[in-house]
Amino acid sequence: MLAATAVSQSASDPLAGLVLGDVPKPEPRPGWSLVRVVASSLNMHDVWTLRGVGHPAERLPIILGCDAAGYDENGNEVLVHPVIADPNAGRGDETLDPGRALLSEQHDGAFAEYLSVPTRNLIPKPSWLSFDEAACLPVAWGTAYRMLFTQAGVRAGDRVLVQGAGGGVASAAIKLCVAAGAVVYATSRSPDKCEEALSWGARAAVATGERLPERVxxxxxxxxxATWSHSLKSLRPGGTIVIAGATSGTNPPADLGRVFYLQQRILGSTGCTRSELVSLLKLMDATGLRPVIDRTLPLTEIHKGIQLMLDGRLTGKLIIRPTDSPR
Ligand SMILES: NC(=O)c1ccc[n+]([C@@H]2O[C@H](COP(=O)([O-])OP(=O)(O)OC[C@H]3O[C@@H](n4cnc5c(N)ncnc54)[C@H](OP(=O)(O)O)[C@@H]3O)[C@@H](O)[C@H]2O)c1
Structure with missing residues (x-):
């Protein structure tokens, strides 16, 4: 089968380590299911693996791709919960299992014609969601859902700042906030992406680092x-920052005085549980919310897709399709 495999890592030239070619189809495995992938989507996680961030070289080669929607062995339409973990080991929350792995970290990922995952990780794909839309949800939308509703407990009327509007997680967060009745402020380096954020319902969208009309x-x-200092300064006393990524760097000044004096809360967040992903689907059904898709590319153009992400030219999600199947 055709697959995109990470074979080596380079911080300066991540695309050099990605090879497109034929690999064996996954072998059947007890308790696991074979999924024929119809659509996957790109995440920054794929770039980090190729750069050697958070992915030891000993785990290469590995097929990339954390998101998948397709058909199981019985012909059912499914999407894949991408956190491979034991909920019991995480006190009921599989994202807290110390041994958890995101798809493509320890097991081959979804940039391939077929994928093998634990059967527990399959979720029925609702008929009102296309395969392309479903492939946007597991990582970016699931992460945004957990950040907003599980970690921050966002409610109608809350003021929420979303940094980096054009990102996969950020665009999901903006749309989810608007659907929940929150007032959203967004930032972006790009005036066009600010315009997009307004079209999704943000009350204001400003250049990265610019002062907001009110504290959030x-x-x-x-x-x-690139945005951490602005995040701290934009937060009201007692407010909450939820952080799930640091694309522009992980070590900004901590500004501890501000954090304790204003009693700010800083919460980390990673991925989502299977049950949160199911709740996200219910919310989308109820509200009619759909993901922002920048474009769809065949797997054969995966290098071009990753370059677009590296150049910051995407708004929302980029879909990767291994074959030309229906959407
Ligand atoms: N913890 C988790 O479970 C989890 C899950 C998903 C993602 N993540 C992490 O979250 C981050 C975003 O992921 P993603 O897939 O949403 O990536 P993405 O689609 O590439 O989005 C990244 C966004 O960050 C903004 N950005 C990047 N560099 C910037 C800079 N120098 N200054 C200002 N803004 C900058 C950009 O916004 P503008 O172009 O609009 O300025 C861009 O749209 C990544 O670091 C990823 O690893 C973590």
């Missing part, structure tokens, strides 16, 4: 160093 209750952070 919650900040959704995935940008890191």
């Amino acid at each position: 209750d919650v900040v959704i952070e995935t940008v890191g160093e």
Whole structure:
């Protein structure tokens, strides 16, 4: 089968380590299911693996791709919960299992014609969601859902700042906040992406680092160093920053005085549980919310897709399709 495999890592030239070619189809395994992938989507996680961040070289080669929607062995339409873990080992929350792995970390991922995952990780794909839309949800939308509703407890009327509007997680967070009745402020380096954020319902969208009209209750952070100081300054006393990523760097000044004097809360967040992903689907059904898709590319153009992500030219999600199947 055709697959995109990470074979080596380079911080300066991540695309050099990605090989497109034929690999054996996954072997049947007890308790696991074979999924024929119809659509996957790109995440920054794929870039980190190729750069050697958070992925030891000993775990290469590995097929990349954390998101998948397709058909199981019985022909059912499914999406894949991408956190491979034991809920019992995480006190009921599989994202807290110390041995958890995101798809493509310890097991081959979804940039392939077929994928093998624990049967527990399959979720029925609702008929109102296309395969492309379903492939956007497990990582980016699931992460945004957990950040907003499980970690920050966002409610109608809350003021929420989302940094880096154009990102996969950020665009999901903006749309989910608007659906929940929160007032959303967004930032972006790009005026076009600010315009997009307004079209999704943000009350204001400003250039990265620009002062907001008011202080916010919650900040959704995935940008890191480039926006961290602005996040701290934009937060009201007692407000909450939820951080799930640091694309621009992981070590900004901590500004501890501000954190304790204003009693700010900083919460880490990673992935989502299977049950949170199911709740996200219910919310989308109820509200009619759908993901922002920048474009769809065949697997054969995966290098081009990753380059677009590296150049910061994507708004929302980029879909990767291993074959030309129906959407
Ligand atoms: N913990 C988890 O479970 C989890 C899950 C998903 C993602 N993540 C992490 O979250 C981050 C975002 O992931 P993603 O898949 O959403 O990536 P993405 O689609 O590439 O989004 C990254 C966004 O960050 C902003 N950005 C990047 N560099 C910036 C800079 N120098 N200054 C200002 N803004 C900058 C960009 O916003 P603008 O172009 O609009 O300025 C961009 O749209 C990544 O670091 C990823 O690893 C973590």
